[in-house]
Amino acid sequence: MRGDPDNGVPVAIARVRGAFCPQCPGSDTAGEMFERSERFMRRAAVLSETGLREVLARACQKTRLMAPVRRGKTSFDFEWIDDPDAVQMDYVRTVLPPKKAFLPVREMLLEFARGAQQAAAPLLDDAPFVLFGVHPCDLTAINQLDWAMGKRHGVADPHYVARRSAALIVGIDCMPDEYCFCTSVDSSDAREGADLFLTPIDAGYLVEVLTDRGEQPLAESGDGRDATPEEEAAPRAHGAEKKRRVTTRIESELEALPDLLERRYGAEVFEETAARCYSCGTCTNVCPTCFCFDVGDEVDLLLASGTRERRYDSCQFLDFAVVAGGHNFRGERVDRVRHRWFRKFVYLLREHGAPFCVGCGRCSKFCTAEIGLVDVLNSVLAEAKEEAVR
Amino acid sequence: MSAKPRVAFFDFACCEGCQLTVLSIGEPLIEVLKHVDIVSWREAMSERSDEFDIAFVEGSINRESDVPRLKRIREKAKLVVALGSCAALGGPHVSANRFEPSDLLKLAYGEKAGNYEAGEVRPISAEIEVDLPIYGCPIDANEFVSVLKHLLLGRPYRVPNEAVCYECKLNGYECVFDKGMVCLGPVTRCGCNAICTSRGHRCFGCRGLVDDPNVNAARDVLEEHGYSLDEIIGMFQIYSQRAPRVQQLAEAAAEPQEKRSKGSEPWRFGSTT
Ligand code: SF4
Ligand code: SF4
Ligand code: SF4
Ligand code: SF4
Ligand code: SF4
Numbered sequence: 001m002r003g004d005p006d007n008g009v010p011v012a013i014a015r016v017r018g019a020f021c022p023q024c025p026g027s028d029t030a031g032e033m034f035e036r037s038e039r040f041m042r043r044a045a046v047l048s049e050t051g052l053r054e055v056l057a058r059a060c061q062k063t064r065l066m067a068p069v070r071r072g073k074t075s076f077d078f079e080w081i082d083d084p085d086a087v088q089m090d091y092v093r094t095v096l097p098p099k100k101a102f103l104p105v106r107e108m109l110l111e112f113a114r115g116a117q118q119a120a121a122p123l124l125d126d127a128p129f130v131l132f133g134v135h136p137c138d139l140t141a142i143n144q145l146d147w148a149m150g151k152r153h154g155v156a157d158p159h160y161v162a163r164r165s166a167a168l169i170v171g172i173d174c175m176p177d178e179y180c181f182c183t184s185v186d187s188s189d190a191r192e193g194a195d196l197f198l199t200p201i202d203a204g205y206l207v208e209v210l211t212d213r214g215e216q217p218l219a220e221s222g223d224g225r226d227a228t229p230e231e232e233a234a235p236r237a238h239g240a241e242k243k244r245r246v247t248t249r250i251e252s253e254l255e256a257l258p259d260l261l262e263r264r265y266g267a268e269v270f271e272e273t274a275a276r277c278y279s280c281g282t283c284t285n286v287c288p289t290c291f292c293f294d295v296g297d298e299v300d301l302l303l304a305s306g307t308r309e310r311r312y313d314s315c316q317f318l319d320f321a322v323v324a325g326g327h328n329f330r331g332e333r334v335d336r337v338r339h340r341w342f343r344k345f346v347y348l349l350r351e352h353g354a355p356f357c358v359g360c361g362r363c364s365k366f367c368t369a370e371i372g373l374v375d376v377l378n379s380v381l382a383e384a385k386e387e388a389v390r
Numbered sequence: 391m392s393a394k395p396r397v398a399f400f401d402f403a404c405c406e407g408c409q410l411t412v413l414s415i416g417e418p419l420i421e422v423l424k425h426v427d428i429v430s431w432r433e434a435m436s437e438r439s440d441e442f443d444i445a446f447v448e449g450s451i452n453r454e455s456d457v458p459r460l461k462r463i464r465e466k467a468k469l470v471v472a473l474g475s476c477a478a479l480g481g482p483h484v485s486a487n488r489f490e491p492s493d494l495l496k497l498a499y500g501e502k503a504g505n506y507e508a509g510e511v512r513p514i515s516a517e518i519e520v521d522l523p524i525y526g527c528p529i530d531a532n533e534f535v536s537v538l539k540h541l542l543l544g545r546p547y548r549v550p551n552e553a554v555c556y557e558c559k560l561n562g563y564e565c566v567f568d569k570g571m572v573c574l575g576p577v578t579r580c581g582c583n584a585i586c587t588s589r590g591h592r593c594f595g596c597r598g599l600v601d602d603p604n605v606n607a608a609r610d611v612l613e614e615h616g617y618s619l620d621e622i623i624g625m626f627q628i629y630s631q632r633a634p635r636v637q638q639l640a641e642a643a644a645e646p647q648e649k650r651s652k653g654s655e656p657w658r659f660g661s662t663t
Contacts, residue, residue: 071562278607280556
């Protein structure tokens with residue numbers, strides 16, 4: 001089975017991956033890894049809580065497991081874990097999104113030797129792992145990153161693709177808080193990208209098996225049974241209840257956003273936001289769809305060899321847009337502030353056809369200046385509408 | 391004469407914590423020091439020489455009598471590195487600048503005050519040109535090693551210019567604001583890997599402010615969290631008393647009202663809200 005070309009990553013990445021880097025495994029292997037052409041439920045099973053913990057325990061032993069864990073009184077984060085009991089099934093949002101499974105916050109790209117015979121060996125991590133507990137908004141974001149890192153401009157990032165192809169992704173449904181607005185950006189009931197998707201039910205979890213790869217953990221567990229017709233209806237009911245509970249909304253159709261925003265390029269609210277913004281970069285570093293990075297070299301203690309590291313960067317940082325010669329084309333804070341909204345709802349929306357925002361609410365929740373993404377957006381929209389009336 | 395770069399360490403007014411950090415690096419330090427000759431280091435060795443290429447200068451200047459010595463170091467060295475926030479920013483004792491030096495001497499030494507000298511506390515950059523600052527109180531050991539490697543390879547070192555929030559978030563730490571505390575991380579220069587917030591403490595701003603810090607935003611946010619303007623200025627003054635935006639804040643605050651009660655009480659380490 002091959003990936004569906006309209007389905008984003010699979011075929012494209014597989015092809016480019018082989019071509020991009022001769023040291024990667026061949027494109028055939030990559031293609032097989034991306035067997036997830038069927039977007040809709042293949043079948044539904046039921047796993048008890050114990051059965052699920054067993055599946056996770058096996059994931060820890062056989063491969064590796066990244067899953068949400070509690071980090072503090074109110075915060076959670078995805079971590080590589082050995083202890084399946086540490087997995088937090090029920091959480092609103094993690095500090096960092098699961099993109100760090102594919103795009104680690106700090107990542108070694110290659111090793112090099114200094115001196116006459118410079119040699120560089122790319123470091124590709126394609127060891128299989130299970131990424132557990134991904135909410136629909138974050139699943140949507142993974143699909144967008146697949147496009148950005150794997151397909152955009154016809155180039156694929158081999159480091160991203162290696163990790164991405166190695167992942168078995170288990171999604172899980174959630175309930176929103178006041179920061180979530182997945183219903184405004186069409187991500188509340190996403191399944192694409194997941195191999196398995198869980199919805200909590202009385203008997204434990206209703207498991208939607210979405211891909212071939214998703215069958216394996218269930219087959220090994222032996223705990224699963226087929227779902228009854230009532231149980232099969234659970235995801236739909238859960239999804240509907242979730243939609244009812246979302247309170248934050250973007251006051252516009254998505255398609256209208258680019259033009260409306262562009263009309264209000266000089267909106268007052270960007271100035272007001274800039275007066276309060278630290279340029280600390282938190283809003284983008286915690287964003288599941290942001291993918292800007294910086295690359296730097298570090299040599300070893302003998303000054304003989306070294307490593308090249310990539311780490312998250314942010315368009316909000318003062319130095320982000322400094323180019324050769326020293327010119328900074330977004331040296332003013334207000335320009336950096338505006339850029340965040342324009343990037344998500346104008347430039348990439350036009351290019352990709354969907355906003356580069358999945359409504360997870362992280363940027364607003366974790367901004368210590370309490371700058372709300374939707375509040376600012378709605379203020380700009382209100383200005384635009386007022387102008388239209390005049 | 392050896393071809394290795396000659397390195398010397400010097401100290402002025404400080405606690406020597408930054409030199410201690412260097413000494414505590416251990417094995418990695420020994421490895422990288424194989425590429426240099428240490429010719430002068432009062433805290434670590436007895437021999438000394440006046441011939442050196444790279445001078446690491448720790449401590450701030452607060453006595454006029456120290457200035458000629460500092461200037462001699464500058465004349466001899468090809469590169470002067472300010473080692474730690476005392477040398478780079480003035481250090482925690484810049485907060486002394488809010489008082490009359492003679493009053494402080496009296497407070498500290500009583501009748502013997504006349505035997506001592508004190509003046510405005512300032513970073514070494516107030517007197518000489520500095521090639522590279524290493525911020526931190528104390529410095530971060532890894533950053534020191536990295537700086538040394540860059541100098542040895544002749545590559546420019548980029549002083550981190552992101553906020554502490556950057557490293558804090560990359561590590562996935564719980565924000566102390568979520569625990570009802572406040573934090574100077576959003577305007578403080580990173581490079582420490584958010585070591586304080588990793589332990590549940592707030593950032594005290596020991597690495598100084600980022601370039602173009604939004605100090606007014608910090609003032610607004612901290613006021614919303616229940617701090618008075620004087621307390622906020624006190625928080626900033628511990629390390630960034632000399633930063634222009636903090637001075638503007640202090641000047642604006644000093645204008646209208648009579649004597650301010652809390653202004654004399656600096657924001658203390660260890661207070662928990
Ligand atoms: S998190 Fe908030 S303060 Fe920081 S850069 Fe983003 S909007 Fe500005
Ligand atoms: S912009 Fe904010 S709400 Fe949207 S995906 Fe990014 S972090 Fe989530
Ligand atoms: S910067 Fe801090 S640790 Fe370093 S010498 Fe000064 S007071 Fe001591
Ligand atoms: S704890 Fe401090 S440094 Fe960390 S994110 Fe919060 S404000 Fe920023
Ligand atoms: S967190 Fe703040 S106070 Fe602590 S070491 Fe870093 S800069 Fe200094």
